[in-house]
Amino acid sequence: MLLWRAVKIAFRGIGANKMRSFLTMLGIIIGVGAIISMLSIGEGAKKQVSQSIQRFGTNLLRVSPGSARVGHVHRGTVTTLTMEDGEAIRRGVSGINLVGSSVQNMAQVKYANKNTSTAINGTTPEYSELNNFPVETGRFIDGKDLKLIRKVAVLGTTVKEELFGGGIAVGKQIKVKGANFQVIGVLKSKGATSWRDPDNQVVIPLTTSQKRLFSQNHVENIYIQVESIDRIEEVKQSVEKLLRIRHRIQPGADADFSIRDYTEFISALKETGQTFTVLLGGVAAVSLLVGGIGVMNIMLVSVTERTREIGVRMAVGARRRDIMLQFLIEALVITVTGGIIGIILGASMAYGIAEFGNWETVITPFSILLAFFFSIFVGMLFGIYPARKASLLDPIVALRYE
Amino acid sequence: MSLIRVREVSKVYSMGDVEVAALKGISLDVLNGEFTAIMGSSGSGKSTLMNIIGCLDRPTSGSYLLDDDDVAGMNEVELASIRNRKIGFVFQTFNLLSRYTARENVELPLIYAGFRNASERALKALKEVGLAHRATHKPTQLSGGERQRVAIARALVCAPPVILADEPTGNLDTKTGDEIMALFEALNERGTTIIIVTHEHEIAQWCRRVIQIRDGAILSDKLKGEA
Ligand SMILES: Nc1ncnc2c1ncn2[C@@H]1O[C@H](COP(=O)(O)OP(=O)(O)OP(=O)(O)O)[C@@H](O)[C@H]1O
Numbered sequence A: 001m002l003l004w005r006a007v008k009i010a011f012r013g014i015g016a017n018k019m020r021s022f023l024t025m026l027g028i029i030i031g032v033g034a035i036i037s038m039l040s041i042g043e044g045a046k047k048q049v050s051q052s053i054q055r056f057g058t059n060l061l062r063v064s065p066g067s068a069r070v071g072h073v074h075r076g077t078v079t080t081l082t083m084e085d086g087e088a089i090r091r092g093v094s095g096i097n098l099v100g101s102s103v104q105n106m107a108q109v110k111y112a113n114k115n116t117s118t119a120i121n122g123t124t125p126e127y128s129e130l131n132n133f134p135v136e137t138g139r140f141i142d143g144k145d146l147k148l149i150r151k152v153a154v155l156g157t158t159v160k161e162e163l164f165g166g167g168i169a170v171g172k173q174i175k176v177k178g179a180n181f182q183v184i185g186v187l188k189s190k191g192a193t194s195w196r197d198p199d200n201q202v203v204i205p206l207t208t209s210q211k212r213l214f215s216q217n218h219v220e221n222i223y224i225q226v227e228s229i230d231r232i233e234e235v236k237q238s239v240e241k242l243l244r245i246r247h248r249i250q251p252g253a254d255a256d257f258s259i260r261d262y263t264e265f266i267s268a269l270k271e272t273g274q275t276f277t278v279l280l281g282g283v284a285a286v287s288l289l290v291g292g293i294g295v296m297n298i299m300l301v302s303v304t305e306r307t308r309e310i311g312v313r314m315a316v317g318a319r320r321r322d323i324m325l326q327f328l329i330e331a332l333v334i335t336v337t338g339g340i341i342g343i344i345l346g347a348s349m350a351y352g353i354a355e356f357g358n359w360e361t362v363i364t365p366f367s368i369l370l371a372f373f374f375s376i377f378v379g380m381l382f383g384i385y386p387a388r389k390a391s392l393l394d395p396i397v398a399l400r401y402e
Numbered sequence B: 001m002s003l004i005r006v007r008e009v010s011k012v013y014s015m016g017d018v019e020v021a022a023l024k025g026i027s028l029d030v031l032n033g034e035f036t037a038i039m040g041s042s043g044s045g046k047s048t049l050m051n052i053i054g055c056l057d058r059p060t061s062g063s064y065l066l067d068d069d070d071v072a073g074m075n076e077v078e079l080a081s082i083r084n085r086k087i088g089f090v091f092q093t094f095n096l097l098s099r100y101t102a103r104e105n106v107e108l109p110l111i112y113a114g115f116r117n118a119s120e121r122a123l124k125a126l127k128e129v130g131l132a133h134r135a136t137h138k139p140t141q142l143s144g145g146e147r148q149r150v151a152i153a154r155a156l157v158c159a160p161p162v163i164l165a166d167e168p169t170g171n172l173d174t175k176t177g178d179e180i181m182a183l184f185e186a187l188n189e190r191g192t193t194i195i196i197v198t199h200e201h202e203i204a205q206w207c208r209r210v211i212q213i214r215d216g217a218i219l220s221d222k223l224k225g226e227a
């Protein structure tokens, strides 16, 4: 028997009970739709992860105060890390491109009658490159600003919007914690991620922050850009050694600082994204499986209902494999049609989530193929038993069936 | 030469510890081109015999040769092919597929035979039974006689050497029954071997040979005119 005829027969079988076929298909539609949309959410999360990885840069080390042991010492209370440590690292450790320091404090920023509370980021000129934060207009702080302890500020776009709206900011005087500052530049926007807004900050020279605003001597972060990724471990050790000496820490004792490279963080982040995707996909797969059981259920009912038809077909010359093929294709038509509708539904759902749910979704060809072949697989898996049952009927018994 | 050669065929149905011997060692030869009626009271084993001849069922013991081929030794695929090409079966209850039109019902054997022009051939067969104008009707839109004619078209569409009919007129009135028998007669005149099971003597009158069965054994086997 020709395949397309078997497909035609299968369509007739499905058409005979449209409502029932549709409801059965619905199980598959929902299952496949769930797979597509869940995977798109997972992939979206992955994409966000890799975007933030790009933002961080992978050959960056960060020294921060407090022990590496989480919860051991509260970060903010350790004030032993200083700008001079940064200087010492730059002079004393090889394999380094750039070193920059920064400290953040919250403060009120005012312009005319507008004011906002934001992070005041006291830092060094290297910060711009280290953290991939170029200026949009004007200029970033430079070594002279730092040396002369100038009261100049570079605004993040969020702050700029708050204070100046669409107007020009560069050249204007603003008040930071009551002191007059001149705006020398506006940072390029990075865009807010779901958990924080890097554009909501004001960058000022580190010395100005320490001496003129917050009267503190320590820094919160020393950023080190290593020449190449494979020197990270070596540089990390040199920095550790140097700082231990500078801070007079006994061998074996806990350091009052910790050095983090992002590789751990990145792999953890990537892993999280992957786990997320697998988890969501798994949940969706279960729902497809449930849909598959629905298909099997209906196919079994259908075989029983059509026992006489099977008998007639056998009496006029259908072989067992013809009968088997008929019912198997019927199950496949249900699952594949359901699969295609499900893919369309899932894709629209992913689109809707991205559009209205403010969550990035990514539909990959892989997830579409996966869902498609999975629905074929489900059709095979759950269609084969009823089809086999039908094909094994005895013609004379089937013909006599009431 | 005999087209159908049945030797010592018996059929025993066992249900739990109760055994029913439906056929008790029947031997029978049917020649090419014969027009035969099988008669007998209800439960005598006529249908059982027909089902075995039609390769729908297998005998418990004995041998059955169709066209000199031993059916007992055939596998399922070969049996399906025999049912498809060599035998046309007509049932008392028509056994048409209700979701399919008359033409599609007639197409069925052709589809399994792998014919490409199934549609034209089916229409031709319907024309032969005088139902070309009902080709697109579903069985429920047809009278009993018309349904049986569709079933006959389905039986003859692959031009099998044998047509078996188990009480083909059992559900029809006398006039319609005669129309059906006229069809069989016409088919027989063109060389098809026909075996019909019937209760009615009027129907058996159409046939040249009448076999009487009682309790699973042949009681008499007469040619017309022998009386
Ligand atoms: N599937 C079966 N299981 C058990 N016994 C059966 C089965 N089919 C037939 N029989 C028995 O075999 C015997 C012959 O049945 P069969 O159907 O051949 O009779 P028949 O001559 O065709 O009768 P009728 O004229 O009523 O159609 C009967 O006694 C019947 O009860």
Ligand SMILES: [Mg+2]
Pocket: B046, B047, B048, B166
């Ligand atoms: Mg009978």
